[in-house]
Amino acid sequence: MNPYDVASSLYEALLTEAEQWACDDTEDQELLDALDRAPTPHDKLALLQTSSLIPSHLASAITDALLALDPATYSPDPAPTTPEAPMTDPELHRIRDASITVVNASPEDNTPSDVYEIQVHGISVLIRRRAQWGAHTDVPYVHVEDQTDGPGLLLVEVNNRGEHEHLRASPHVATT
Structure with a gap:
């Protein structure tokens, strides 16, 4: 299994946990809808981290794992490379x-x-x-x-x- 597949599996586990913790109240349902509409995996992760749907220690552990496995997708500070700035990392x-x-x-x-x-x-x-x-x-x-x-x-x-x-x-x- 490649790092992208592992990162996707971890994110899906985090999302499943959030869905299980969600109540039928409007606020939780609006958050789950916002997760579906979020344009990037980073945006989805940020919503999950700031929600009350999952325990913070679980969100932190999975966030650390996602960043280690797939930093380009889940990095909190995406820094696009410009032609003027030489790449130091892949x-x-x-x-x-x-x-x-x-x-x-x-x-x-x-x-x-x-x-x-x-x-x-x-x-x-x-x-x-x-x-x-x-x-x-x-x-x-x-x-x-x-x-x-x-x-x-x-x-x-x-x-x-x-x-x-x-x-x-x-x-x-x-x-x-």
Whole structure:
């Protein structure tokens, strides 16, 4: 299970707890309606934290866990990166079920470009440029990793030259 799924599960547990504590009175029902309308997970979490629907120690513990697992979504102080401000930490973006992490270029590590990692459907794809590869310079580099457990098949196609099969062995079977 990836951090996004775990964070979603924790948030859902917090919401379920709030719904169980809610009474039939108007104030509690209005708060639950506001939670449904809140535009972002951060806004929903902020509403839950300031409500009387859940014990404060439970809200604090789950908030800490959500921030540790998914700081880009649940951070209380979102700080967008501007082109003028260099990124010191990886930048994380969420699009539906996918996460995209961007890390600054690092010429001392033979990485003249930013590094992009896309994670979705149990697959991680890392894309960057390499300064040097043999006689070639500024070479595109793509790394694909199947993060799913158990046996299976990964199909990869490059430049419309047909799929290539990559078998994923069971973790209990030794590969030769």
